[in-house]
Amino acid sequence: NAGVTQTPKFQVLKTGQSMTLQCAQDMNHNSMYWYRQDPGMGLRLIYYSASEGTTDKGEVPNGYNVSRLNKREFSLRLESAAPSQTSVYFCASSRVNTEAFFGQGTRLTVV
Amino acid sequence: QKEVEQNSGPLSVPEGAIASLNCTYSDRGSQSFFWYRQYSGKSPELIMFIYSNGDKEDGRFTAQLNKASQYVSLLIRDSQPSDSATYLCAVRPTGGFKTIFGAGTRLFVKA
Numbered sequence: 001n002a003g004v005t006q007t008p009k010f011q012v013l014k015t016g017q018s019m020t021l022q023c024a025q026d027m028n029h030n031s032m033y034w035y036r037q038d039p040g041m042g043l044r045l046i047y048y049s050a051s052e053g054t055t056d057k058g059e060v061p062n063g064y065n066v067s068r069l070n071k072r073e074f075s076l077r078l079e080s081a082a083p084s085q086t087s088v089y090f091c092a093s094s095r096v097n098t099e100a101f102f103g104q105g106t107r108l109t110v111v
Numbered sequence: 112q113k114e115v116e117q118n119s120g121p122l123s124v125p126e127g128a129i130a131s132l133n134c135t136y137s138d139r140g141s142q143s144f145f146w147y148r149q150y151s152g153k154s155p156e157l158i159m160f161i162y163s164n165g166d167k168e169d170g171r172f173t174a175q176l177n178k179a180s181q182y183v184s185l186l187i188r189d190s191q192p193s194d195s196a197t198y199l200c201a202v203r204p205t206g207g208f209k210t211i212f213g214a215g216t217r218l219f220v221k222a
Binding site: 031033035040041042043044045048050056058059090094096097098099100101102103104105 | 119142143145154155157160199201208210211212213214215
């Protein structure tokens with residue numbers, strides 16, 4: 001049982017490049033989330049998907065798009081990366097009103 | 112005002128002492144409260160969750176919730192050096208999916 005799997009683990013992008021962060025969970029959870037974590041800022045919610053077919057903005061959605069491909073997969077896309085998007089990105093999943101389980105994170109650097 | 116506030120610390124306690132971590136939240140409709148531990152370079156992992164007013168104990172950990180004061184805390188008894196980590200408070204509204212995290216409190220337990 002892998003839990004929540006994110007790919008890639010590390011990525012360096014040049015300003016203006018695009019990329020997609022992939023996330024998959026095998027716990028049959030309905031809800032999935034994307035967070036970013038910056039020093040001193042804690043985890044900030046980018047987007048979430050309450051259930052398959054729905055997505056909603058979180059606290060910091062600007063510059064990102066998401067796709068809930070199916071119940072298992074939830075991807076995060078940066079269309080035109082900026083240095084301000086340098087961060088650690090975490091994907092998580094949960095059932096309603098229960099705790100979230102996190103992936104191992106993706107360290108993204110935009111130069 | 113941030114939705115979930117924590118003292119960033121660092122909080123330093125000697126081995127064997129009680130560590131007290133505090134969190135306040137702004138949304139009175141919040142119903143689910145979580146404490147996560149995050150070691151440096153790792154993903155957050157759940158320690159405790161609490162839904163009702165009062166105390167909830169699990170081993171050396173006790174979560175306390177006071178909805179009237181919009182306050183939730185985590186007590187760690189008999190603190191160990193291995194408890195040194197950042198502790199994240201998280202809050203979710205009733206039937207909601209948008210889990211919001213505080214910035215975290217860094218705890219150091221001195222041997």
